[in-house]
Structures are given as structure tokens and as C-alpha cells.
Amino acid sequence: MAAHETHSNMAAEHDLVVPLHYFDNNTMFTSITMHAIMVYDEILDPERLRATLSQLVERETWQKLGARLRKGKHGHDLHVPRKFSSSRPAIAYRHVSLDMLKAEHHAASLIPSSKSAPKERPALVGNPEDWTELCCGADAPKTSADYVGSDRPVTGLRVVSFKDATIVNIHWLHIAADAMALKAILDNWVLVLEGRAAEIPSQYGFDEDPLRELGLHTTEPFDLAGLELSKWGTAAYALRNGYSIALAKKESRTVCIPALFMEKLRKTARQELNDQGRREQFLTDNDIITAWFSRLAFSHLPPEKPVTIMQAMSMRRALEQDLLPPGRPFVSNCLTFTSVLKTKNEVDMSLGLLAGDIRQGVNKHGTREQIEAYNGMVRANAWPLGPMPVFFGQSNMHHIGYSNWKKAQVNLVDLSTACVTKRNSPLYPSFVTQIQGGIAYPDGFIITGEDAQGNYWLEGYRPGGLWSHVEKLLERDIAS
Template identity: 40%
Template sequence: MLGIWGAAPARVPTDTIVPVHFFDDTPLWRAFVLYSMFVFDDVLDAEKLRDSLDTLARRDGWRKLGARMRRNAKGELEYHVPAAFTNGRPALAYSHVHHDMDTTDHPIASRLPKPSTRPSIVGDPDEFRSLFQPERGPVKLDDYLNTDRPQLGLHIVSFKDKTIICLYWPHTLMDAMGKMALLDAWMLMLQGRAEDIVSPQGGATDDVDPLAELGKHPTEPHKLAGQRLSMFGLAQYGVSNIMDFCRTQENRMVCVPASFVTKLRETALKEIADDSEKPPFLSEGDILCAWWTRVAISHLPQDSQRTIVLNNAYSLRAPLAADLLPSSSVYVSNAIGFINVLLPAHEVFSKPLSYVASAIRHSIKELGTRTQVEAFTAMWRESQGKLPPFFGDRGMHMITFSNWSKARLFETDFSAAVIKPGKKSRGPGVPSYIQNNQFGLILPNGFPIIGKDADGNYWLSGYMNKGHWGRIEEQLAGDSRE
């Protein structure tokens, strides 16, 4: 039951209406529709996958997945949850395409990226749009507001040797850790373990927002408050960088082999061990972001005084585990803050990699505390336009990272739906490749780190100005020889 494109469908009197949470209904999350594509080297049972996810979306606490999105009289978003899901108003948007061929014989699927033995650009995620997006698939918020479309969509493409599964949703629904909770519950349903599924906090059939008080009780100022951009400063930054948003953007996928990351980390730890009395710690994520920052700004002069801002998306679930989001619960919504590192460009180039990685680790320890999260979200609540606070200066070069490694996407186990196992040794029902695509706002220099595959390789992607990726390919070739 779709409404007329361009006008919201008439309200259904029996729907339950629930306001969208404050930290879900923001201009930033309204700007994105996300598509997450998983490639399995097995033939999977599409109907079994569909039925299990559909059954999950009908459960109490999970019905938000099938809610319809509308605006109220104030322009705020709200969920309209059907009293009962039917064929006319399904709990899940679903489509299935079957190709009676191997992927090697398909003009697009034959080009799906494969792991590399050195850091390499292995493909363009946008090239596979015909595989991950169904016909008339949503690309903007209005595609939900002006139809009777459920929040969550499932698109499956079957080949004789592989299965491609794509989930798509508006970012207002959930973040990467919310997606992990969804995948975990879906796997349990698929395995016949429905009794082990935990109901999420703040399900759409009630009006309880677990983060309703977040940001209302700060006890200390944010440590970067003095470097916060005002709305005027943010506008100046936008004007200074408007050409980046107007230029043609190119999307690429990068594979970073496990051995390369291990070598970088060992070298960095040795560098800082000489200056530390206790054993140092740097995560693989710290190292990866530090290394990629240097690569991503390689087009700038080595002696540039320009401020580089590393804008790291950060799940708030861990710092809020003691009160608002207990670790025993799941939260299928958005709980994201941003942790920032500000460094002059010439230091990123001239200092050892351990210097940048240590700055990232220090910022996580300093700005990721419960009290700093409260201070950050307090600034978010009082900001004009419900935008999160930004730090830096109007001439800064901002790089945004969103590291999904903790979501363990490559550990997705759909073995319960395998009809014909593939020939790979990683195990049946485990994805060999994952990519994320977004529609709406295209954020230059925004890099999702998809995660680490079964062989330990990291995968990251992102948009950059046309021409930059060619120079980066040369840079990667040089790094791999060092």
C-alpha cells in the first residue's frame, strides 16, 4: 500500500504513533539512506532469510523496523506502527532477484572486490548499485515520508555460486551498533533460537526514550569547548570548502592486509615504548586511522599549517553502560558521539605514525568518559538546528572516520540458511565481502571502516574529490614497498 509519490499517505487510525527519539531525529541522520551489502560465497535460502527477518520485525520491541515514518504538525519525525502487519502493509520491504548463472559470467558481479596482498584500491562500491539497490529503492528521507514503506528493507540477489544480501534503512532508524544488534537477533531467529532474542530498549510501541535525559545534566565543560566552531564559523568553513561539496566525488574500496596493519602497529608500539614507563597501548583502529589520515591528506603540501581535524564517530553505548544503556541490553537506534583530534598538517607528515595514533588514543581516553559524553551531548541539545558540535577553524581540513570493527559484521553467520556451501575455507554462511553505500548527503573525506574479515584484512571506503584516488593509489604502492 504505497502512497502517491510526493504526498504523504493518509493516516491510518489504528496505527500507534510514537515520537522519534531526539538523537535519532537530527539533520545529520535525516540526510542519509544507508545500504549495507553482504556477499556470501554460498547459495543461501532467500525465503528462509526473509521469513526469519520478517518474523523478527513482528515481535514486540522490534516492531519499529516495520514502522512508517511521518512528520507531525511541528515538522518532527514520528513512527506510525501498524496494529497488524499484512500483505498490504508488510513488516519488511522485500525483493529478490535470481540469476541463473555464476557471478563470473555476470558483467557487474564478476567485478566484486577480492582481498589484496598489499594495501590496494580494489573497486568502486557505487559500481554495484544494480546489485544492492532494488527497483525504486529509497534514496532520500521523502521516499519514506511520502510512501507507506517500512523502515527496513531486504534485497537479495541469488547466483549459482554466491548470494548477495542487502539491508537498507534511513539513518534515523539506527547506527552500526544497532545494525549489529539486528543481525544478532536475525541470526538467532534463523537458528530457531527465538527465546534467546533480547527486546531492544525504547521499542517503537512505547514512548520511552532511554536517552531522554542525556545531555541535560553536564557537570563539567567539554575539553574542546574553546575550539568549538560557532554557527557563523561553521558557515565560514562551509563557504571555504564549498568547492569540495560541488566537485565530482569518487567512491573507492580499500583493502588493507592483516600483515600490513600488524607491522604498522608493532613499529608504532616500539616507538612509544622508548618514551613510556608502562607498556603502551594502541589499538589496530588507532593505527589504521593514523595511517589513513596521512594517506588521505597526501595531496596537501608537506609543510602545510592547515588544521587537520580527525572527526571520529564514537558509539556511546560503552560510556553509558553504567546508567542509560546497560551492557546487558540492546539499543536499535542511534547512540553516536564524535571524538576529535586537531593537529597541524605538517605534524601529521613529519611526526612518526605513533604520534598521530597516540593522539587518537589519548582523545578517546580523555573525551570518551561519561562526563565528557554528557558535556558533548549538552552542546548538541542546545545547538541551533540540532547539529552536533564541531571543533577546529574555518580553514580546517576535516576527515571523518566511522570504525565499525566492533560491530563484527564479518562474523555474521547465516550458515542456517545455506543450501549449497561454497568452496572457500572461511566456513559456510560467513560473508567474504561487505560494503556500505549511502544516498542523500555525500560527505567528502568521510571513511567508514567496514571491519576486519575472517583473514584479518581491514576494509575501508569513502568519497574524495575526483583525481585524489589516483594519487592515493601511487601512495599505497609506495607504502607497501617500505
């Protein structure tokens, strides 16, 4: 559906109204605010950061990032100001200036960094709850209700300045972007900072939904069709897990996987596959980390417990065959999912075999035909929460989910051109964290990426008490 005009009660001019894309408009995305937080060990110019990000959002086709959320006839709509102004800015903005060193601030002193990362063995290195208020603000928006009832843009920037460091937080309601959309935002923000705005491409699908027919033209069944939770199975799962999903206390931790240990994991996984005659099977670091950490996450379960490992995957490359043009950013949610169904006992058998099965699932479920089939199932199950992910497994399973942000390369965002003191070398974050506002998935993990030293970082939300099992195993220095 193309954009049309309406009058906003909160603005003197007519807004451009863009209906939410079909796959953006679900209960999960309207219930979560994302915070991508980068810590820099330099003093950055906050006004330069604000002005350049605003300049990006004010550009033609990028201005949807400055939209205001409103309730429409068919869910939510995005109201884009025809002209941004001081009273209706392109982005929400807050600057906090603290007249002290970062190490002198209690919460900031608890933030880990690539400099303080463990060298040989993985460890729990922090609790994001300790620095959430500092990085996000006590009044940070959490769900769509915090946007609909205000004139707040869906995208915001918070900058916290110390005498020797700067915390940069880009935040947005999940309806606006996924991790690869964030990459497009960050890459093009850097172009503005570097005086290269002329190189910024226009967004694709600004005022209409290029995925509006995705899932309507299936040519084959989804690989796991028949293993999805039925409505009764979903009800049973919800009864067993509803409290932990909606009400129970979640605990969040940050895990650092040092480069040296990561190399050990690669060798172990590769050798185990070779021993099983699977010498030619390709593995990514994501496959290995997901397999390794899943074994830790399931460590408290009995051997025969059914388990499901679910991963989010970007659909952009596969959809370039027909729905998305190569080379143009699609700043929206463009996700599909892959799941591996096991028992806890099967997970424990071999790191390499589990990593190989995870890779096979990614390859199989990431084809254009399987993406179409999966989204057909999403559409068929869309009532009443909207096009939510489909869960596979048994109603008594333990389900964990992953999102890998490595390709977003947040750890490599060079903000050297925003330094107060001129520098001639790149400036990368010393730490990246992702904080989720609103509903926290009860057992969900984000691989936030690989830093410049080759260390990997992972963060997750777990029901209370489960991190202690992981910590005990890490303290035993288990490498497989």
C-alpha cells in the same frame, strides 16, 4: 514522550505513533540511507531470509524497525502498524534472481573478496559505484522524502541470487539505527534463522526516549570547548567547502589492508611510541588504521594546513552507568564523537604518536562526563538542523571523519542455516561493503571491519581527484 495512537490514512487500523528520539531527529540522519551488504559464495534461500527477518521485526519492541515515517508536529514520527500484513509488511523486500554465475555478471565480477585480497601491501581494490545499482537497486530509497511519501518500512532487505553466490543487503534510513544497532539486528536475525527466537531480548527504549535528558546535566566543560567552529567560523567553513559537500562529484573507493601489512603497522606504531618513552600506552587496530590512513588522506595538503580527524563512537557502554540497562539492545542512534586537531606537518611526523593521540582522544572523550558535556554542546547548537555533530578546528581546516564498524562484526555474520544445500560449518561473507544513499560526506571513511583472514577493509567518499593521491602513495609501498 510515550507512544500514542493516531489513524493512518494508508491503513485500515490505528497505528502506534512513536515520536523520533531526540538525537535521531536531525538533518544528517534523515538525509542518509544505509546499506549493509554481505556477499556469500553460496546459494541462500531468499524466502527464508525474508521470512526470518520479518519474524524478528514483528516481535514486540522490535516492530519499530517496521515503522513508516510521517511528518509530525515536531519533525518526523514513526507510525508502527498494529499488525503487519501482506499489504503492510514488516520490511521492504526485493529479490532479484540472475541465471548466471557471479563471475559472468559484469558488476558482480568487479566486487572484491577476501579470496582475492592482496597478500602483502594495501591497495585500492574497487569502486563501490560499480556495484551499487546491483546491490541496492536503481530505485533504492535515499532520504526521508522517499519514505514519508510512501508506505515503505524504514528497514528493508534486498537479495540478489546467482547460480553460485548470494548478495544480501539490509538497508535502513539512518534515523533507525547506527552500526552497533545493526549488530543487534544481525545477531538476533541469526537467532531466528537458527530456531532460537526464544533467546531474543526485548529492545530498550522502544516507545520512549532513554536519552531525552542527555546533555542537560553537564558537570564539566567538554575537553575541546572553545575550539569548536563558531557560527561565523561555520559559515566560513561552509563557504569554503559547501560546494564539495552538497554539489561536487564524490568518488568512492574500497581499500584492503592485508593482515601481513597490518602486523607491520602495529610493530611500527609500537616502536615509535616506545622511542618516545610511551611504552605503556595501549593502542587498538582502529587507532593505527585511522592514523595510517589519515596521513594518506592529508597527503595532498601543504605542511601548515590545519586538519581535524573526527571519529564516531558508540555511547552505549558509558551510558550503562545510568541511562541504558546492560544486556538489552538499544536499536537507535547512540553516537558521540572525538576529534584530534593537528597540522598536516604534525600528522606526518610519526604514525605511532598520531595513533597514540587518537587513543588519548577516544579515552578522554568517551567518559560519561565528557559524553554529557559534548551532547550539551550538541543541544546548544541544534538550531536549525537538529542535534548535529559539533565540528572542532579552524575555519580553513581540512576535516575528515571516520566510523569503525568492526564491533558490529558484519564480516562474521553466519548465514549457514539459510543455505539451500545443508552445510555443517559456518558461512561468513566473502566481502562486506557499506553503501550510503543520499548525502555523501565529502571526506568520510568507514572501516567496515576485519574479515576471517585478518584483512581490514575501508571505504570512503572523497571529493573528485583526491583518491589519486592515495593511490600513488600506496603504489610506492609506503609502510609508515
